[in-house]
Amino acid sequence: MTNVRALAAQTLFQVVDKGQSLTTQLPYASRQLPVKDRALLQQICYGVLRYLPSLEHYCQQLLEQPxxxxxxxxQFLLYVGIYQLQHMRVPAHAAVAETVNAANKLQAPGLKGLINAVLRNFQRAQDTLEASADAxxxxxxxxxxxxxxxxxxxxxxxxxxILHDNQQQAPMWLRVNQRQSSTADYAARLDGEGIAHTLDPDFVDGILLTKPVDVQQLPDFAQGASSVQDAAAQMAARLLDPQDSEHILDACAAPGGKTCHILELADANVIALDADGERLKRVDENLKRLHLSAQCLEANAATPDTWWQGEQFDRILLDVPCSATGVIRRHPDIKWLRRATDIDELAALQASILDAIWPLLKPGGTLVYATCSVLPQENTEQVTAFLARTADAQLTPLHAQDTPDKxxxxxLPGHTDGFYYARLKKQ
Ligand SMILES: C[S@@+](CC[C@H](N)C(=O)[O-])C[C@H]1O[C@@H](n2cnc3c(N)ncnc32)[C@H](O)[C@@H]1O
Incomplete structure (x- = not known):
């Protein structure tokens, strides 16, 4: 299959109806397309997932039944067609013709008439339909x-x-590998390649690209000169503040963005632990590209008695599994894959990991708790409860209003992704 719209419809069906993640489905579909069509596939899939409820609403009005x-x-092909008419700069006649053509590719020539009619009716009634969705x-x-x-x-x-920012395309941030060059030197190399960017003094290792580029265009990317990582995620290693020779645990490490950053900043002995063996392979790949080394361990952070050798850690990073509601603009499928009931389960898992890992920290040691969530239940409320039940845990404030009750x-998502950090010290 090499039809972009037909592949988009199949991918969206897998994500929305079958509960698959876009991160796994999109590369699978992309591989079936020539390189020149891949960006369009991505744009359509992201777009439909961003606007799914309104697209469903229009189809409800335009079809007798789904x-x-x-x-x-x-049904997903109709969303693809309407999304193009409403949000993309494709000429309307081309959007309709290409979507109808995709029905042919999906072996249903009998539905061409219906698809054509629904898309034409959408065009005719667009203003009224949009007003009814807005209500x-x-x-x-x-x-x-x-x-x-x-x-x-x-x-x-x-x-x-927040809801508005979640609907925007996320920017591309680079993290400069300080072992190979300073941020300023790497920025000068980007200038040399004509890659427009800005620097932000709040993120000392970060460079914000004006427009996303293919990583192959970045100077010495394959040699480990830089990595793609949002500025908010780059705060983790800086807040942990690793020092040479320290014994450090990254307890939820895969795919390894933060593990690698820690090792770019210090010659530390790092254990990169993750419960997911497949994801852990990505940590290894990232370490190799950046010429770094850590001990990768497939294990459950909530049960250290099954893997911990008994030597306490100087510093621990807990980038716990979370709702990922801070990174919806990068993963719009999160909105439809997450359920309200997941939040209680995630909060319970986070609490059990915090409790299990805390004894592994040396007295005087630092633990950084992180999530890419915007929900207080996983963040402030989680840490408040932990502080209340853990006598030897003390907050190290990150700003003037960082107190044990909040x-x-x-x-929040915008300039960076949505992220949460708390830094704790063991007395
Ligand atoms: C937010 S991601 C970590 C991202 C990573 N720190 C990075 O910067 O690339 C959370 C990770 O926790 C892992 N995880 C989930 N439950 C776990 C558990 N009980 N023990 C260890 N890892 C777990 C997941 O497999 C996932 O890779």
């Missing part, structure tokens, strides 16, 4: 209702900005 069973993929919050903001409610409660002033630093 397409089901063996025709289900054509329904889930369609207006294109986020699940449970998540909108949680944001409203947590951020009475900012919730609409601990840590919450970054």
């Amino acid at each position: 397409l089901k069973g063996k025709n289900r993929v054509f 329904i919050p889930v369609c207006k903001y294109n986020h699940p209702g449970w998540f909108i409610k949680k944001l409203q409660a947590a951020y009475p002033q900012q919730w609409q900005d 601990p840590g630093l919450q970054l």
